[in-house]
Amino acid sequence: MTDATAPEAAPPEPGSLFAPDARTRRRNAAERRFRAYGLGAVILSILALVLLLTSVIGNGAGAFRQTFIAIPVTLDAAIVDPRGNRDIEEMKKVTTIGYGRQLEASMVAAVAAAGLQSEGISDKDIAGLLSKEAAAGLRNRVLADPELVGQTVEVRALANGRVDGFFKGRVTMESAALDSNITPEQLVLAQRLREAGLITIAFNPQFLFGPDASELRPEAAGLGVAILGSAYMMFIVLVLALPIGVAASIYLEEFAPKNRWTDLIEVNISNLAAVPSIVFGILGLAIFINFMGLPQSAPIVGGLVLTLMTLPTIIIATRASLKAVPPSIRDAALGVGASKMQAIFHHVLPLAMPGILTGTIIGLAQALGETAPLLLIGMVAFVREFPAAPPEGFFDPASALPVQVFNFTQRADPAFVERASGAIIVLLVFLVAMNTVAIILRRRFERRW
Amino acid sequence: MSLGILVLAVLILAAAGFLAGRRRAISSAGGDPRRLHSLPGHYGQFAALLTAVPALALLAVWLMAQPMVIEQRVASLLPAGDASTSSLVMADVRRISTGLQRLAVTDGLSPRDVAGLSPEGLAPRLRAVGVAVTSMGPETLAAARAHRDLQDRLGFWMVVSVLATSAAGLGLALARIRPDFRARNTTERFVMVILIAASLVAVATTVGIVMSLLFETMNFFRLYPAQDFFLSLTWNPQFRGGSDLGIWPLLWGTMYISFIALLVAVPIGLLTAIYLAEYAGARARSWAKPAIEILAGIPTIVYGLFALVTVGPALRDWFAQPLGLGASSSSVMTAGLVMGIMLIPFISSLSDDIINAVPQSLRDGSYGLGATHSETVKQVILPAALPGIVGAILLGASRAIGETMIVVLGAGAAAKLSLNPFEAMTTVTVKIVSQLTGDTEFASPETLVAFALGLTLFAITLVLNVIALFIVRKYREQYE
Numbered sequence: 001m002t003d004a005t006a007p008e009a010a011p012p013e014p015g016s017l018f019a020p021d022a023r024t025r026r027r028n029a030a031e032r033r034f035r036a037y038g039l040g041a042v043i044l045s046i047l048a049l050v051l052l053l054t055s056v057i058g059n060g061a062g063a064f065r066q067t068f069i070a071i072p073v074t075l076d077a078a079i080v081d082p083r084g085n086r087d088i089e090e091m092k093k094v095t096t097i098g099y100g101r102q103l104e105a106s107m108v109a110a111v112a113a114a115g116l117q118s119e120g121i122s123d124k125d126i127a128g129l130l131s132k133e134a135a136a137g138l139r140n141r142v143l144a145d146p147e148l149v150g151q152t153v154e155v156r157a158l159a160n161g162r163v164d165g166f167f168k169g170r171v172t173m174e175s176a177a178l179d180s181n182i183t184p185e186q187l188v189l190a191q192r193l194r195e196a197g198l199i200t201i202a203f204n205p206q207f208l209f210g211p212d213a214s215e216l217r218p219e220a221a222g223l224g225v226a227i228l229g230s231a232y233m234m235f236i237v238l239v240l241a242l243p244i245g246v247a248a249s250i251y252l253e254e255f256a257p258k259n260r261w262t263d264l265i266e267v268n269i270s271n272l273a274a275v276p277s278i279v280f281g282i283l284g285l286a287i288f289i290n291f292m293g294l295p296q297s298a299p300i301v302g303g304l305v306l307t308l309m310t311l312p313t314i315i316i317a318t319r320a321s322l323k324a325v326p327p328s329i330r331d332a333a334l335g336v337g338a339s340k341m342q343a344i345f346h347h348v349l350p351l352a353m354p355g356i357l358t359g360t361i362i363g364l365a366q367a368l369g370e371t372a373p374l375l376l377i378g379m380v381a382f383v384r385e386f387p388a389a390p391p392e393g394f395f396d397p398a399s400a401l402p403v404q405v406f407n408f409t410q411r412a413d414p415a416f417v418e419r420a421s422g423a424i425i426v427l428l429v430f431l432v433a434m435n436t437v438a439i440i441l442r443r444r445f446e447r448r449w
Numbered sequence: 450m451s452l453g454i455l456v457l458a459v460l461i462l463a464a465a466g467f468l469a470g471r472r473r474a475i476s477s478a479g480g481d482p483r484r485l486h487s488l489p490g491h492y493g494q495f496a497a498l499l500t501a502v503p504a505l506a507l508l509a510v511w512l513m514a515q516p517m518v519i520e521q522r523v524a525s526l527l528p529a530g531d532a533s534t535s536s537l538v539m540a541d542v543r544r545i546s547t548g549l550q551r552l553a554v555t556d557g558l559s560p561r562d563v564a565g566l567s568p569e570g571l572a573p574r575l576r577a578v579g580v581a582v583t584s585m586g587p588e589t590l591a592a593a594r595a596h597r598d599l600q601d602r603l604g605f606w607m608v609v610s611v612l613a614t615s616a617a618g619l620g621l622a623l624a625r626i627r628p629d630f631r632a633r634n635t636t637e638r639f640v641m642v643i644l645i646a647a648s649l650v651a652v653a654t655t656v657g658i659v660m661s662l663l664f665e666t667m668n669f670f671r672l673y674p675a676q677d678f679f680l681s682l683t684w685n686p687q688f689r690g691g692s693d694l695g696i697w698p699l700l701w702g703t704m705y706i707s708f709i710a711l712l713v714a715v716p717i718g719l720l721t722a723i724y725l726a727e728y729a730g731a732r733a734r735s736w737a738k739p740a741i742e743i744l745a746g747i748p749t750i751v752y753g754l755f756a757l758v759t760v761g762p763a764l765r766d767w768f769a770q771p772l773g774l775g776a777s778s779s780s781v782m783t784a785g786l787v788m789g790i791m792l793i794p795f796i797s798s799l800s801d802d803i804i805n806a807v808p809q810s811l812r813d814g815s816y817g818l819g820a821t822h823s824e825t826v827k828q829v830i831l832p833a834a835l836p837g838i839v840g841a842i843l844l845g846a847s848r849a850i851g852e853t854m855i856v857v858l859g860a861g862a863a864a865k866l867s868l869n870p871f872e873a874m875t876t877v878t879v880k881i882v883s884q885l886t887g888d889t890e891f892a893s894p895e896t897l898v899a900f901a902l903g904l905t906l907f908a909i910t911l912v913l914n915v916i917a918l919f920i921v922r923k924y925r926e927q928y929e
Contacts, residue, residue: 035724038727286900
């Protein structure tokens with residue numbers, strides 16, 4: 001018996017289950033709102049991705065096409081080979097200034113031959129439509145083949161960066177009026193030359209294979225040295241990080257006793273994976289360059305630093321795929337008399353290989369895009385010379401793709417924004433290719449036990 | 450002999466060792482492999498390992514030590530100066546030494562010719578082989594000659610000693626091969642040592658990082674008072690000395706930008722993870738998840754360019770200038786926003802794991818009591834997942850603090866203590882890059898400060914990582 005009285009019963013709620021009351025409606029509205037927030041967040045992140053990619057591709061697509069001017073050039077023997085003996089050593093004394101004069105004369109003649117009036121424009125301005133790189137290109141061509149002297153050759157030279165920008169919409173008549181490097185009259189002439197067919201816009205292999213160019217010649221800047229440098233570094237990373245990473249994982253996963261010491265190694269590895277990349281750059285500068293005396297901006301130093309950075313990624317991936325191999329495989333091998341080392345190297349490791357390779361490729365892709373540590377080891381230097389063939393080339397100065405992007409962004413001429421975005425497109429193409437290989441490997445060889 | 454050929458020679462010797470070891474084992478057993486303790490291949494492996502590993506280890510050590518030895522010997526030949534000038538002279542010596550070698554190759558000079566070269570008229574000849582020299586006195590030339598000489602001699606001895614070690618290893622191995630020699634056990638012990646050495650590389654890396662940071666930071670504090678570094682509110686490096694190197698403006702910029710980045714990334718990332726884990730159908734998941742993971746695979750330099758070219762100018766033209774808050778396209782807001790985008794996939798994939806780890810029974814219980822889907826998420830799943838999510842946010846913060854390229858391109862270079870998010874500010878990482886790039890000499894506090902900044906950065910991120918890893922690990926165990 002209790003004294004407690006039942007609470008006064010609430011009056012039965014009117015209405016039916018089919019007509020939601022105010023509270024249910026409110027709760028359902030909250031449900032819909034929450035769902036909409038979630039969807040909004042997903043859409044926002046995908047929108048960010050789309051915006052990022054369109055911005056980069058939109059800015060960079062132009063870098064692969066370039067404006068060229070095709071003119072016939074008569075190589076006056078009196079200028080390019082003053083002694084007339086076709087001796088390469090003698091001809092090397094003629095600088096690009098001499099060739100520039102030739103180009104100027106030919107350019108003026110070509111404009112006249114096309115029937116275009118060029119009053120009000122000096123000869124120098126007409127020649128100014130050409131890239132400053134054109135004379136050097138012509139000189140190299142003549143030095144490679146002295147027989148050309150005295151002949152008339154077809155030259156397909158790069159146009160000046162501003163002219164190129166004009167056809168790509170970057171330079172306008174208004175901006176040219178304020179620009180000391182180009183005049184609106186020159187642009188009018190360029191437009192006419194375009195109509196006359198002397199100026200064409202075509203694919204530019206020099207962007208992919210040529211070396212970098214100076215700040216004043218954005219039209220000639222290329223990625224050749226950077227791509228080669230990146231390739232060298234990736235090779236070093238692959239050769240060092242894969243064996244070391246696999247060896248370390250085998251020890252930690254299969255042999256290491258569980259004690260404080262191995263625990264320390266494990267904590268240490270998961271920690272290294274989260275250390276800011278720039279700290280690895282400081283390590284490279286202090287240890288590899290200052291202490292060991294390795295050369296600055298060399299792929300060997302970049303490769304070593306990136307190896308240390310990639311190692312945790314590879315170790316984590318390798319350990320996961322070693323763990324995924326069922327113990328029955330090991331037991332069977334041990335049961336027929338294999339030693340533990342044989343069981344692992346002959347049976348477990350081959351089965352774990354697809355996972356290891358996938359992890360390695362993903363680690364390499366990360367290393368390929370890494371910029372900050374390379375800045376500190378001097379890879380920002382302006383390098384025009386291609387490094388030699390390996391292994392000596394590993395010690396030659398080189399650039400790297402992401403660092404080249406950074407270099408381009410540090411230059412004043414807006415034409416370099418296009419170059420930087422173009423370089424990123426190249427970088428992204430490499431990354432997509434590597435990740436595709438990783439996905440294919442995983443799909444084809446991964447086994448579920 | 451070039452390095453590549455030397456390595457190749459050692460490897461060929463090792464391959465020969467394998468064959469020789471195998472053959473010797475079989476012949477020592479009288480052609481009957483059953484009388485051997487191990488398989489014939491094990492004897493071969495033993496010989497190959499003993500031929501290659503010590504020789505290659507010696508080569509690695511030699512390559513590291515040689516430059517140091519040469520520098521020390523050559524430095525004693527030069528007139529003593531202060532640290533910065535002597536490092537410049539040393540660079541000259543190195544360049545001239547390279548030039549002398551190239552001259553010897555191109556002009557066919559004998560060692561005696563090189564010894565007879567005089568400083569006069571040498572500079573143009575060096576330039577002809579691609580070596581630009583700033584100054585050259587008789588002492589520098591003599592030092593360069595000694596440098597060249599030492600390098601040649603040490604290089605020669607390196608080849609000799611590496612090949613000798615390799616051959617000695619081979620001989621030793623072959624001598625030990627007998628039918629009752631336990632080749633498999635010995636080889637496996639050898640391999641074990643290699644495995645352990647590989648797993649120590651990670652430890653060595655950490656030790657290297659800490660040592661190099663600590664060592665140079667101590668040098669820095671010898672030149673610049675520590676209390677000024679930690680307490681001063683101005684950052685104003687002067688390359689003529691007398692600079693203010695207070696860390697606070699940099700830390701403030703770092704924290705401000707990271708805060709904005711997390712403000713963007715945490716809600717979006719978390720909501721994305723919740724939507725994909727709880728609401729989205731299988732088809733939407735199958736394309737939305739990889740798309741967001743693409744964001745995670747994009748290098749940070751791409752985000753940096755995005756900030757520099759697109760986001761920065763857009764923010765300036767649409768927000769900062771109309772509101773009268775600033776006219777700079779690089780700003781805390783630019784860097785923070787873009788960094789937030791970079792962190793979205795990071796936060797969302799970590800939270801996704803954590804949300805999926807919450808047991809289904811908790812959800813079912815909540816539904817059984819009549820809760821709606823969103824009430825279940827907000828009142829059951831999120832509280833259960835909270836520690837893990839906090840861990841994910843801490844890891845994200847550590848990422849944001851250590852991020853470099855986005856802030857180098859998006860945040861600006863002016864060290865300021867200001868609240869206006871549309872103003873350019875700078876971060877610890879930006880200043881590390883700017884103090885250490887280009888021609889650096891390691892004697893001035895303006896350069897060495899980068900190591901102190903690096904140590905600060907390392908310490909902050911280390912603490913965040915350790916706490917986050919601890920929380921995440923502890924949390925994972927909770928439901929297992």
